[in-house]
Amino acid sequence: MYQPDQPDQPDQPDQPDLLDQTxxxxxxxxxxxxxxxxxxxxxxxxxxxxxxxxxxxxxxxxRGVLPRARPGRRYPADPEWWARQLEPRKVDGVWLRGDLARLAERFGVTTQAIRRRLALMGVEHRREAVVPDPHCAPEEFDRWVTTATQPEGDCLRWVFARRPYPYPTVRHDGDQRPVHHLVWARHHGALPPGQEVSHVAGCVHSDCLNPHHLVAMTPRARLDGLVSQGVFPHGDKHWWAKLSHDQAVAILESRASAADEARRMGVSPSTVRAIRSGRRWKHLQR
CATH class of the missing domain: 1.10.10 (Arc Repressor Mutant, subunit A)
Known part of the structure; x- marks a missing residue:
């Protein structure tokens, strides 16, 4: 369909950036x-x-504008440079990844300032220990344990992050392994079937890597040991406990029915039956 020529329209001025007008x-x-x-x-x-x-x-x-460094602190602007600085490196026979203390000392700032700079540049950071080669010499492995721990009494406590697992873990042979299992295997050999590594009585630190504080035992014996040491909460110290120690003893000594005793204590009848049968509050004398 024929359309007549339209008169030339004057150029429209560029629309201002709406964010500029905020x-x-x-x-x-x-x-x-x-x-x-x-x-x-x-x-x-x-x-x-x-x-x-x-x-x-x-x-x-x-607006995507990166704040400048403070006067006297000239940070490199290349994110790849920062990524290279966070690559694994060997210190005193130990491989470390993401060591911020060295960068903080170099620029004369705190490690928190380095963390903020990495976040601004979008550089991912994770500080962790890298386990030596599985077939390395025993001396190199012992140096790694010494550098990755801090003495506290007779214990050698892990200095790196250990969350969310309560025991420190590292990636070893393509799998995430508890560090104290590796220390046990280095000093005592393979773990016997049906047993796991725990700490001896008197060592209450789950991150202790002293080989003399490690012992192999069954899961049941390990749990009983934690309860006897007061490490594992039980009874009225448990975070889900609704009854005190005296109330649990009163339930055991009472001759009332489970329903009547439950109403008196403010719990369910199944809880009363579980206490009397030994499925709950097992440590009480019956």
Whole structure:
């Protein structure tokens, strides 16, 4: 279908960036970015526009503007450089990954400042110990244990993160293994079937790697040992306990029915029956 020629339309002016028009106090984000790009500090930009400096920093981050380093601290701007610094390296016979203390000492700042810089640059950081080769010499493995632990009395406590598992773990032979299992295998050989590594009586630290504090036992014996040491909460010290020690004893000594005793104690009849049958509060004398 024929359409007549349309008259030339004048060029439309570029639409302003809506984020530039966002107002903060009596100013706009675009003005803040321009002032900061001109060399003004965060505090100076905030004072000029009547807002706190952290508001300026937040708005700059929304625009993708990376805050400059403080005067006298020249951080490299290349994220790949930071990633290379976090690669595993060997220190005193121990392989460490993501050691921030060395970077903090180099730039004269705290490790928290280095963490913030890594977060701003999008560099992932995870500090962990790297276990030596499974077939390394015993001396190298002992040096690794010495460097990865800190003495506390007779115990050698793990210095790296151990969450969420209560025992410290490392990646070994392609699998996540408890560190005290590796120490046991190095000093005592393979673990007997049906047994697991635990700590001797008197050692209450689950992150202790002293080979003389490790012993192989059955899971039942390990649990009984934890209860006897007071490490494993039981009775009225358990986080789910609804009854006190005296109330549990009263249930055992009572001749009332389970329903009547449950109403008196404020629990369910099944709880009363479980206590009397020995399925709950097993440590009480019956």
């Amino acid at each position: 107002t903060v106090g009596q100013t706009t984000v675009g003005q803040m970015v321009a002032d900061y790009a001109g060399g003004a500090s965060l505090a100076a930009v905030g004072a000029a526009h009547g807002v706190p400096w952290w508001i300026v920093r937040s708005r700059l981050r929304e």
